[in-house]
Amino acid sequence: MAAPDRDGELRRTFPALPPGPAASEDFAGTWWGNAWVTALEEGALDAARLARGKAYAERGHVDAITVTPGLVLAYVQGSRPRPYRVQVRLRTLDDAGWERFLDAAVERPGHIAALLDKELPHSLAECGVPLLPGPGDLAPQCSCPDSGHPCKHAAALCYQTARLLDADPFVLLLLRGRGERELLDALSRLNAARAARAAQDRGPAPLPGVRAGAALAERTLPPLPAPLPAPPHPEQPPAYPAAPGGPDPFALDQLATDAAARAHALLTTGRDPIGGLTLWRDAVRLAAARPGSGLTAGTRALYASLAKAAGRDTAELARAVAAWRQGGPDGLDVLEEAWDPPAGRFDRARPLLLAADLPAFRPWRNRLTHPRGHVQLRLGRTGLWYAYESEPGRDDWWPRGTPDLDPVGALTGLGGTGDL
Structure with missing residues (x-):
């Protein structure tokens, strides 16, 4: 790479x-x-x-x-x-x-x-x-x-x-x-040595020189060349070898790729797209960028390192990664923050759910919870609805599905209306 x-x-x-x-x-x-x-x-x-x-x-x-x-x-x-x-x-x-x-x-x-x-x-x-x-x-x-x-x-x-x-x-x-x-x-x-041997055969030659006054005279230096244009896309990092007791080469590759993408964005736009993130949010972003959805041995090690650096545990990080993959920074806000939405979109959600033959969801702040306690809708500050699931009665909510402006649409993929 x-x-x-x-x-x-x-x-x-x-x-x-x-x-x-x-x-x-x-x-x-x-x-x-x-x-x-x-x-x-x-x-x-x-x-x-x-x-x-x-x-x-x-x-x-x-x-x-x-x-x-x-x-x-x-x-x-x-x-x-x-x-x-x-x-x-x-x-x-x-x-x-x-x-x-x-x-x-x-x-x-x-x-x-x-x-x-x-x-x-x-x-x-x-x-x-x-x-x-x-x-x-x-x-x-x-x-x-x-x-x-x-x-x-x-x-x-x-x-x-x-x-x-x-x-x-x-x-x-x-x-x-x-x-x-x-x-x-x-x-x-080698060329100089050959020339020196040839010159020795011909005898000494006068040494070239420059007068001290000419060497020290003021002169105008040419302007610096224009900077090179930015590359069209960030380059790929090299392949890092694995060594006993050394860092994970895949983790190094991920960090180097991320740094290259940030540097390219800063070079071309003058802004760092993630420069304002907190340590916790940046740890979630890095973990979410890891390919795959399962917790492999390598993923567990990465999650453990990032969670420890951010002062959180691995379960918190895994839940936050699910929220980030669901909706990016806004999805993480929906996971971590409850807020009181103004009247309007939130108030219209319950009639829409009833019209779709769904039971009356219980409201609390920006959240609507199914009476069985296994499905929840959360309204984000951008107007999107985010679906969550939990084992009934456990209050262990995990992000699921794709955000949608329609609360019924946000439940798509969580089962038919009969299952809900």
Whole structure:
């Protein structure tokens, strides 16, 4: 998962590429990009999965791509709502291989110039070091249940990676184990050493210099460049490894994703959408954002941590999460606050319920309770009715259903009128 603020010399994150051009014989635009595609296609076991993967890539199903030595990682949207985590591994070069590559690169001045121009010369790629992968060198892995080699999601990531290589061959070099800055520094040192040996053979040359007065003279600095435009959507965080005794990687992923969404909203609108929430409300919001409805072991641990931080117990948090999922912050207000509504909508609710062949609900403040004590309607301050259920006589109310402007509509899904 992508997090551009964590990028460094050995980690680069690329935003999701736009949908590609219509299907053509050559997916990539450069010879080295097409060499990558050839390695993928010649090592694949199923042409149909490749075709599906290419279609996924062309339609923009591949999210932001993170490249580190020996690994390409991204999330790919498949047929299910939750995207799949896909990675493709490639063996890195050892130190001896890099020495051969650097020696070959400084042999011709044009090699370094070509790399700076984001070009990969044939002569440099064929210097005896396996820069480009061959059939079977790409090792895909996907969280989907498909056991194909590769599955369509991994194929989509490989096709999109070819487009990254088109734009910058240093992505290929990073995959093989070295970052752009490290390589350029090494090439600069080797080139300087070769130039120094050549100069020594020619004899000393006059040293260039600048007069102190010219160096210290006042000068007007150019204006700073305009800030970069905000990305169209928040990026995905990286995949956090699980470690014995360490934090839950899924919880870290959830917090990082939430922070990225808040930062993107602040960058694009100038406002933090949840900056005014109390500690308790923010804990409820975070717990409600956890996918799924059941209390798994991981969910119980998360609820316990959030409840303890907010000074509440796990049962209170679970009930508050149900209210938040029912109606957001307004739903939580309805759960936690009873208030006296003005005459009007509240007074008209009881006749509407009677007209729907329901018994006379007992009023108390903003609440109407079924005479059997198992169903309750609560009026929110925005005019919506919220349904609650409880075991008869226990006064243990839990939010149920979907809020509605119509009190009878809010009871939809809690059973037929005969059951109520």
